[in-house]
Amino acid sequence: MAFAPAFRFEPSSNELTLRPSAAAVALATKHRQQTTAIVRRTQRSDVLEAEARARASEKGDVSDEMVLAETELQFGQYWGQTFRWLLENDVGYVVSILASHQKEREGGMTMRTPLMSNKDALVSYTRLFPPMSTNEVDDTLLGFGEHAHRSYKSLYNARDRESRT
Numbered sequence: 749m750a751f752a753p754a755f756r757f758e759p760s761s762n763e764l765t766l767r768p769s770a771a772a773v774a775l776a777t778k779h780r781q782q783t784t785a786i787v788r789r790t791q792r793s794d795v796l797e798a799e800a801r802a803r804a805s806e807k808g809d810v811s812d813e814m815v816l817a818e819t820e821l822q823f824g825q826y827w828g829q830t831f832r833w834l835l836e837n838d839v840g841y842v843v844s845i846l847a848s849h850q851k852e853r854e855g856g857m858t859m860r861t862p863l864m865s866n867k868d869a870l871v872s873y874t875r876l877f878p879p880m881s882t883n884e885v886d887d888t889l890l891g892f893g894e895h896a897h898r899s900y901k902s903l904y905n906a907r908d909r910e911s912r913t
Contacts, residue, residue: 750809751817753835755879764879766840776825790822793865803830816873822866831873835880842880846871 756765768776791799800818804810807818817832826834826841834842849867857864874880 749813750807751811751813751832752877753817753832755835755839755877764839766843768838768841769836772826772837772841775829779825779827788822788827790862790866792862793869796820796822796862796866796869800830813873813876816869816876819866819869819873821870823863831870834870835874835877839880842870842874846874 756769757763758765796819797815799820800815801810803818804814807814817830819831820828821831821834824841824845826838829837845867849864849871852864
């Protein structure tokens, strides 16, 4: 599965590592330190797909899965990185995007803007992998960090900004 990311797992528990890799921290820091605002325009999904297909072709695999892996993120601190890079370097960030996007869609946001299409594509890519494919927000305790005592469901339904982020 050439399109699959090399997930990072915690050695003690064999659970996905949610904190960013050194490469992700360096990139986010670099973006924050830029003194001039960079104006970026979100590309249409057909343009993104064509670019991703070209990168996939260079690797000899133009399957739908590989095209998704090579699709570039169109927002946030990792703008321009591929979906595969994102899953390899900051699963925690991806999880927050997925939760936010799910809430947007459940809240009735049905528009097909380039940004929403990019998020939909990211959702499709993450669902290809068992560690990321949970479709339920349940009562399982988070078990780490400041909110270790809280369940995924309680965080998902939280109203205060700190818990939601």
